[in-house]
Amino acid sequence: MGMRxxxxxxxxxxxxxxxxxxxxxxxxRSVEIKGEVTKDVVEELSKIKREPxxxxxxxxxxxxxxxxxPTPNWLPNWxxxxxxxxxxISYARPDVNRSSNWDExxxxxxQYYEALNIPEIxxxxxxxLGAQLDSEIIYINIRKQLAEKGVVVLPMEEAVQKxxxxxxxxxxxVFPPEHKFAALHGALWSGGVFVYVPPGVRIEAPIEGFFLIxxxxxxQFEHTLVVADKGSYIHYIEGCSAPRLSKYSxxxxxxxxxxxxxxxxxxxTVQNWSRNVINFNNKRAIAERNAEVEWVEASIxxxxxxVYPSTILKGEGAKTExxxxxIANGKGHVKENGAKVIHDAPNTSSKVVNKSISANGGTAVYxxxxxxxxxxxxxxxxxxxxxxxxxxxxxxxxxxHDQVFDDTAVVTHEAYTGRISEDKINYLRTRGLTEEEAxxxxxxxxxxxxxxxxxxxxxxxxxxxxxxxxxxxxxxx
Amino acid sequence: MAELRIEDLAVSVDGKLIINGVSFGVxxxxxxxxxxxxGSGKTTLFMTIAGHPRxxxxxxxxxxxxxxxxxxxxxxxxxxxxxxxxxxxxxxxxVRLSTLITAMINKINGRKLTDPAPPSLVNSLMKGIQExxxxxxxxxxxxxxxxxxxxxxxxxxxQLLMVKPKVALIDEPDSGxxxxxxxxxxxxxxxxxxxxTAIVLTTHSAKILHVVKPTRVLVLNRGRIAAEGGxxxxxxxxxxxxxxxxxxx
Numbered sequence: 152m153g154m155r156x157x158x159x160x161x162x163x164x165x166x167x168x169x170x171x172x173x174x175x176x177x178x179x180r181s182v183e184i185k186g187e188v189t190k191d192v193v194e195e196l197s198k199i200k201r202e203p204x205x206x207x208x209x210x211x212x213x214x215x216x217x218x219x220x221p222t223p224n225w226l227p228n229w230x231x232x233x234x235x236x237x238x239x240i241s242y243a244r245p246d247v248n249r250s251s252n253w254d255e256x257x258x259x260x261x262q263y264y265e266a267l268n269i270p271e272i273x274x275x276x277x278x279x280l281g282a283q284l285d286s287e288i289i290y291i292n293i294r295k296q297l298a299e300k301g302v303v304v305l306p307m308e309e310a311v312q313k314x315x316x317x318x319x320x321x322x323x324x325v326f327p328p329e330h331k332f333a334a335l336h337g338a339l340w341s342g343g344v345f346v347y348v349p350p351g352v353r354i355e356a357p358i359e360g361f362f363l364i365x366x367x368x369x370x371q372f373e374h375t376l377v378v379a380d381k382g383s384y385i386h387y388i389e390g391c392s393a394p395r396l397s398k399y400s401x402x403x404x405x406x407x408x409x410x411x412x413x414x415x416x417x418x419x420t421v422q423n424w425s426r427n428v429i430n431f432n433n434k435r436a437i438a439e440r441n442a443e444v445e446w447v448e449a450s451i452x453x454x455x456x457x458v459y460p461s462t463i464l465k466g467e468g469a470k471t472e473x474x475x476x477x478i479a480n481g482k483g484h485v486k487e488n489g490a491k492v493i494h495d496a497p498n499t500s501s502k503v504v505n506k507s508i509s510a511n512g513g514t515a516v517y518x519x520x521x522x523x524x525x526x527x528x529x530x531x532x533x534x535x536x537x538x539x540x541x542x543x544x545x546x547x548x549x550x551x552h553d554q555v556f557d558d559t560a561v562v563t564h565e566a567y568t569g570r571i572s573e574d575k576i577n578y579l580r581t582r583g584l585t586e587e588e589a590x591x592x593x594x595x596x597x598x599x600x601x602x603x604x605x606x607x608x609x610x611x612x613x614x615x616x617x618x619x620x621x622x623x624x625x626x627x628x
Numbered sequence: 629m630a631e632l633r634i635e636d637l638a639v640s641v642d643g644k645l646i647i648n649g650v651s652f653g654v655x656x657x658x659x660x661x662x663x664x665x666x667g668s669g670k671t672t673l674f675m676t677i678a679g680h681p682r683x684x685x686x687x688x689x690x691x692x693x694x695x696x697x698x699x700x701x702x703x704x705x706x707x708x709x710x711x712x713x714x715x716x717x718x719x720x721x722x723v724r725l726s727t728l729i730t731a732m733i734n735k736i737n738g739r740k741l742t743d744p745a746p747p748s749l750v751n752s753l754m755k756g757i758q759e760x761x762x763x764x765x766x767x768x769x770x771x772x773x774x775x776x777x778x779x780x781x782x783x784x785x786x787q788l789l790m791v792k793p794k795v796a797l798i799d800e801p802d803s804g805x806x807x808x809x810x811x812x813x814x815x816x817x818x819x820x821x822x823x824x825t826a827i828v829l830t831t832h833s834a835k836i837l838h839v840v841k842p843t844r845v846l847v848l849n850r851g852r853i854a855a856e857g858g859x860x861x862x863x864x865x866x867x868x869x870x871x872x873x874x875x876x877x
Contacts, residue, residue, distance in 0.1 A: 539722075569722075578718035578771075581678050582728060582787070583706040583735040592731060592741065596722035596770070614742055 169425035172394035213337025310345035343373035408436035440466030461491035464499035479513030630794035637688030664848035709794030713784035721770035777804030814839025
């Protein structure tokens with residue numbers, strides 16, 4: 152199997168994943184919805200998906216909220232100007248029948264995933280995979296032994312049909328349509344993966360959801376819902392990529408996690424959208440008694456990204472860890488990668504580690520909230536933000552916000568901003584490294600304590616992509 | 629057989645002439661001791677030969693195996709076989725010492741920078757840290773991060789032992805080291821010389837020279853070579869001090 156080596160070598164030869172994908176021809180669509188997001192549009196979408204009434208109502212209520220809620224006033228104007236929804240395709244169904252067998256996926260679709268070695272990684276390292284192209288899941292499969300244990304992995308739409316009572320309990324209840332773009336998501340959601348892990352079931356290898364946007368001017372609104380029942384364990388990995396596009400595409404996905412008593416959910420995102428994608432993502436988890444939720448958000452691609460993985464520590468003894476890695480490399484790039492923790496019960500603990508690198512005019516932002524409610528006795532929280540700023544044109548902002556209403560809480564925050572000094576570079580140059588290699592090594596080292604927690608394949612690809620980011624675009628005048 | 633030849637080198641820093649017409653040569657297996665009072669230009673000489681951009685070459689040549697490398701960037705000089713161990717090396721907290729050494733060896737062998745260390749390197753690293761008196765814990769720390777002065781020296785020497793360059797320029801390897809450290813580093817340098825590396829080293833003390841036994845001694849003063857000879861120069865300096873030694877020339 153030479154596929155992995157193909158990607159590996161391509162990246163080594165200085166070709167980015169977005170360029171790999173750009174070699175492919177666009178996939179034909181069987182259905183496309185474009186233009187202003189109205190009640191008719193939302194109803195049409197719901198009909199196409201043959202949804203039960205409750206889901207159509209949920210969509211319409213979300214649309215109402217979307218129209219009512221104010222646009223966040225802190226978003227950069229150029230971002231708002233470029234997410235003019237009338238110009239976007241809000242639903243794009245690729246002309247392909249969903250399958251659980253890659254051989255049944257037409258080559259012109261398969262090529263996108265093969266170019267990134269997804270089928271091969273699935274065969275070697277994953278317990279299940281759902282692959283989305285534009286607005287629909289086109290491939291989904293889990294290992295037989297998981298299905299036998301009662302694990303459910305389905306496209307979100309199919310879960311709505313097959314397990315309405317289960318889905319209804321959680322769907323947009325962990326993350327209600329409380330702000331404008333969460334509401335928009337609720338109105339237009341399409342695709343995404345539903346996962347249910349029965350009590351006590353531990354899935355040792357990860358399950359992955361992989362999302363591709365194949366066209367410019369497209370909105371993607373996938374909805375992922377992970378329900379981990381009592382004492383279960385799952386590691387879910389989310390990957391995103393897109394070819395280089397002729398104009399902006401817009402991503403406004405949502406991830407909801409519910410970790411029941413004693414369950415552990417690890418959720419890792421490697422976001423490597425091409426530079427033409429504006430990325431919003433709405434991520435929230437609820438952790439019951441003694442449950443653990445671990446978020447890893449590696450924000451590598453896209454020109455503008457706003458993601459704040461959040462955990463509500465609802466049960467006593469619940470824990471969360473939120474790790475962010477942010478690369479803001481390029482003029483005008485704005486990457487917000489934050490975290491939000493609500494301590495809602497006694498003896499809960501949280502740890503936030505955020506590492507950002509800004510270069511060539513990029514801006515990296517950490518925005519975070521730690522909230523401890525009165526009565527959440529002995530809550531502990533530690534937030535550490537490290538920023539590396541590679542040149543004078545680039546910026547890093549750390550904006551932590553603590554709201555602590557219980558006097559037994561211990562909430563701490565530390566922040567560090569570093570630069571790569573000439574001295575460091577010169578020293579490494581006397582060790583045979585070029586200036587770019589020296590910078591890459593410093594950058595990789597800077598984030599190594601977080602990348603080392605990733606599965607090997609992902610850590611390796613991530614390291615290569617970062618090396619490439621800085622060898623290709625990293626030239627500092 | 630490697631050879632470094634410095635020919636009529638003159639160097640200025642911030643417009644001030646620090647090195648003014650220095651020439652010498654060193655070959656595989658030789659150890660050249662470079663002595664001289666503080667401010668005589670020893671470190672400037674090494675920095676210039678290493679290719680540090682802050683040092684401005686006014687004239688002269690740095691010939692490595694017959695090629696003038698004076699215009700080459702520092703990384704190219706390293707890849708041609710020239711390596712410096714610094715008196716005060718830079719702290720790079722982000723990069724682990726083991727990562728740096730692996731990257732250097734990968735670069736020399738034409739592999740990708742971040743390829744894993746080959747087993748042979750891991751073995752020699754384990755031997756090397758014992759030889760210079762470091763522990764595996766040092767390898768997994770950032771380069772020189774939280775290292776004592778002595779540990780920094782040991783780390784620089786460890787890097788030399790792993791690379792085995794054609795020519796090593798070693799700036800005060802013994803300062804800040806305890807007696808055992810001086811002995812260990814001296815022995816390590818001796819084995820490096822015996823394996824074919826041409827060594828130029830600066831020092832202010834005779835102790836390490838009694839271990840490495842230099843083949844020649846140069847004394848630098850005000851950017852020029854003031855004296856050249858053998859160990860007898862070292863003994864004289866030890867006895868009368870630089871001021872009297874230089875007055876007598």
